[in-house]
Amino acid sequence: MARDTPYATHARTVRHLLLTVLVLCLASLVLIWRIDNPRVERIRTAVIDRVVPGMEWAMAPVTGLARMADGFQSYARLYEQNQELRREVRQMRAWREAALQLEQENARLLDLNRVHLDPDLTFVTGMVLADSGSPFHRSVLLNVGARDGILDGWVTMDGLGVVGRISGVGGRTARVLLLTDSSSRVPVTIQPSGQRALLWGDNSITPVLKFIEYPEYINAGDRVVTSGNGSLFPAGLLVGHVVMTADGRMRTDLAADYARLYFLRVMRSHPGTMISDPGNLVGLPRPPLTRMGSSPEGSVPEGQAPEIEVLADP
Numbered sequence: 001m002a003r004d005t006p007y008a009t010h011a012r013t014v015r016h017l018l019l020t021v022l023v024l025c026l027a028s029l030v031l032i033w034r035i036d037n038p039r040v041e042r043i044r045t046a047v048i049d050r051v052v053p054g055m056e057w058a059m060a061p062v063t064g065l066a067r068m069a070d071g072f073q074s075y076a077r078l079y080e081q082n083q084e085l086r087r088e089v090r091q092m093r094a095w096r097e098a099a100l101q102l103e104q105e106n107a108r109l110l111d112l113n114r115v116h117l118d119p120d121l122t123f124v125t126g127m128v129l130a131d132s133g134s135p136f137h138r139s140v141l142l143n144v145g146a147r148d149g150i151l152d153g154w155v156t157m158d159g160l161g162v163v164g165r166i167s168g169v170g171g172r173t174a175r176v177l178l179l180t181d182s183s184s185r186v187p188v189t190i191q192p193s194g195q196r197a198l199l200w201g202d203n204s205i206t207p208v209l210k211f212i213e214y215p216e217y218i219n220a221g222d223r224v225v226t227s228g229n230g231s232l233f234p235a236g237l238l239v240g241h242v243v244m245t246a247d248g249r250m251r252t253d254l255a256a257d258y259a260r261l262y263f264l265r266v267m268r269s270h271p272g273t274m275i276s277d278p279g280n281l282v283g284l285p286r287p288p289l290t291r292m293g294s295s296p297e298g299s300v301p302e303g304q305a306p307e308i309e310v311l312a313d314p
Contacts, residue, residue, distance in 0.1 A: 125266075128261050138181040141175055145174050146171050147171055155226075161239060174266070179207055187226070187229040188225060189224075189225050195215075195217060208252075224252050234267065240254040
């Protein structure tokens with residue numbers, strides 16, 4: 001067995017010494033880094049200021065690799081989003097084709113049945129000028145007013161759901177009171193159960209549903225539409241969907257996008273005319289009964305027997 005030379009023994013001793021010194025330095029550095037003392041904090045700051053700027057060349061590869069990893073992750077996310085958008089586009093094309101077919105079928109059925117649509121069911125589109133809302137009042141201003149035939153109380157929509165109603169009309173502008181305002185009260189119907197409720201604004205994005213007769217028949221996701229009660233809003237306009245909160249209250253996730261109110265539709269809705277005279281709905285009024293064979297004065301001449309009075313209906 002070969003013996004170690006003095007040079008090998010000396011080299012081994014030096015390596016052991018250097019390793020011991022390195023371990024002691026690292027342990028001291030860890031201890032210094034963990035000590036919570038103002039003087040030690042100044043020492044740490046001085047070391048960082050002197051060492052870190054000179055270590056940028058060493059950190060450059062690590063930084064580059066981290067950026068490459070982030071880039072690959074971003075690419076993967078973009079690829080997934082692109083695939084999802086492609087799927088949504090295909091679904092929308094199918095829905096568009098189905099909507100066109102239904103529209104054509106509806107037009108044919110209306111033509112076959114000779115249905116005359118109400119000409120008052122039209123709308124005026126206005127642009128939102130300003131959001132005049134506050135933490136205690138939710139309303140917006142439109143650039144249409146009395147000159148455009150706008151009347152107080154008309155309902156406004158963003159093209160998908162109800163936004164609110166006209167609560168003030170000027171010559172060129174109109175104020176829209178939003179459904180989220182604390183003074184907004186709108187009668188609604190919850191489908192498919194048909195339960196009636198009151199949409200109660202409370203200055204939040206999800207108004208409360210109150211005065212529900214049978215809450216157990218209502219499920220999350222049910223459609224909320226206007227009921228038309230009180231002639232406030234036309235019936236059947238989409239308001240939103242039912243959501244259940246953690247406290248057990250029923251609220252409405254509004255269909256309208258309140259974060260992007262740029263253009264609003266003001267729906268013309270004229271109340272129906274009251275019928276006070278029945279006319280020919282019940283029948284012609286019957287004339288008063290006449291007496292046949294009676295004298296004009298209603299008396300019998302002397303010496304003659306009275307005639308028999310007969311009531312006749314001409």
